[in-house]
Amino acid sequence: MGSVLAITGPIYLVLAAGYVATRGGLFQRAEMRIFGKYVIHLALPALLFNALSQRSVGEVLNPVFIVAYAGGALVAMAFGIVWARKVTGKSISASAISGMGMSCPNSGFIGFPLVAQLFGGATAGVGLALAMIVENFLLLPLALAIADSDTGDAPAGSTRGERIRAALAQSGRGLVRNPMIHGIVAGFVFSLFGWQLPEPVAKAVNLFAMSTAAVSLMVIGGSLAGIHIGRLWRDVTVIALGKLLFHPLATLALVWLLPPMQRELQVAVVVMAAVPMLGIYPILAQKHGHDSMAAAAQLGTTVAGFFTLTGLVWALRG
Template identity: 20%
Template sequence: MQALIDVILPVFLVIGLGYALVWCKFLKDSAIDGLMKFAQNVAVPCLLFKALAEIDLTTGFDPKLLSSFYAGALTCFCLGLFGGRHVFGRTWEDSVAIGFCALFSNSLLLGLAITQQAYGTGDALAGNYAIIALHSPFCYGVGITVMELVRARGAGTSLARLPKTVLRAMFSNILIIAITLGFLFNLAGLNLPASFQSALDMIVRTALPVALFALGGILYRYRPEGDLRVIFFVCALALILHPAITFTLTAWSGVSDAGMRSAVVTSAMAPGVNAYVFASMYQRAQRVAASVVLIATGLTLFTAWFWLSILP
């Protein structure tokens, strides 16, 4: 109970405040959009750049940690894909979008915030940043590749353009650009001048609070609608199966306690807003994706409490 009160509840109170202020018309959608644009395009990229420019690559990027997390994510994607098609009778294109919802955990806004609140900063977050560095490239790479393959089936469409499509989609993302620059600074051993570093630190401190607040405002727009069986199927994959696989694999492979905490907490997070963005890119299963993001985010309040209670 103490973990719920001290660690998880503050994060969701910030989200809830954003939701409530939009609900009572105190803030307009345009204000929330501006805050989220600042968070996603400025503050969060600065956070990722700084973290990856300073992270110890020899300890943060543990192959056992990363393989445990992404094995769980890929398993959930496959189950979401084939479950959507063969259990719920959705089209292949809809099923890819459903699988993407089960694949894309909210590793940054929720996973990083809750891990930081529970275990502090510094080495406690090294595993989080390692997962985040690969998260968007991995998830979009898988999702776009499978969607393009599905769309091309039987249509005589050339697959020669597939690598270009995937790379263009990934490297037009400001978060991936920031991650790449952070890696380059790290590998080159570069440092920013003190004045630039201080300015960067000021922006970084706003990243998570502003993003969480804006996330609450954006969630107000979503309404639970569509096939509730599909929605709760995806919630079960994302909130129960993914962290269960990650927990089992990290324990079996001997990942450090700090690495296990980062991997399991991140895998236990609800699908991020990018799940809805992906569905909107292809105009597929949008109602399901929007509902999953909303409902699973609420359920994370309780599932995260459970996983925090059993972690070392």
């Protein structure tokens, strides 16, 4: 168990450092957004570029990983939506936010550092790139489109299907401006043509990439400061169970059923699915007035994630 804690412990120690530093007044909680912008706009794109540009396209594009990751997430999202809608009677938007919380992992800020502790940055970078493709092109647009179908940008009197299509179109336009997508596309282009950056530029990109893990974990910890679960514990408990247990189990089932892939990628896809929800979860929920529930769920899931991730790593290493 000591060797397992040596993997998960550093992740949560840096996360706790961000929480303590913000709680103690060294940073303001609002400043975490500035650090988050740095990670999203500079560090993560550099990391994704490095992960893809230094390998052949055949090494990176692993369809089994993509199907397992996407399939497990879609099952978890459907479970979350059905539970919230049919069991608790929540609105369409609240149900979509619950489904998003169960199915959209924080692959960049927590998943990558954890997989890097297990297998090093090479495997973690490839897994992150594939996860980002699924998240940005499928999971987030779908969840947001379902949530926006309660209101959406379609004309008044339009059908729910028309509102979903309008929301999907809006999500598609957002992808064009997503710097992480830019890093993925640039990495694939350099890989395809065998290009290399000039050495000074490559070293600068590498410096940005190396800062990803520490800064991203500090952001998550600092963002949790000041959040309280309160009377939302029932929603928090179900979303946390869905994210930390149901989602990785659904992904693991697909890993068993699908054709085999490299052992490290098998572990990476399950670990990526098992981490808490994405860091901007409360921000995405804010548009529909569900940010309090999302923030409380993020806090509870992140804290509980230390125990579930430690147990998962122990089991997978065995």
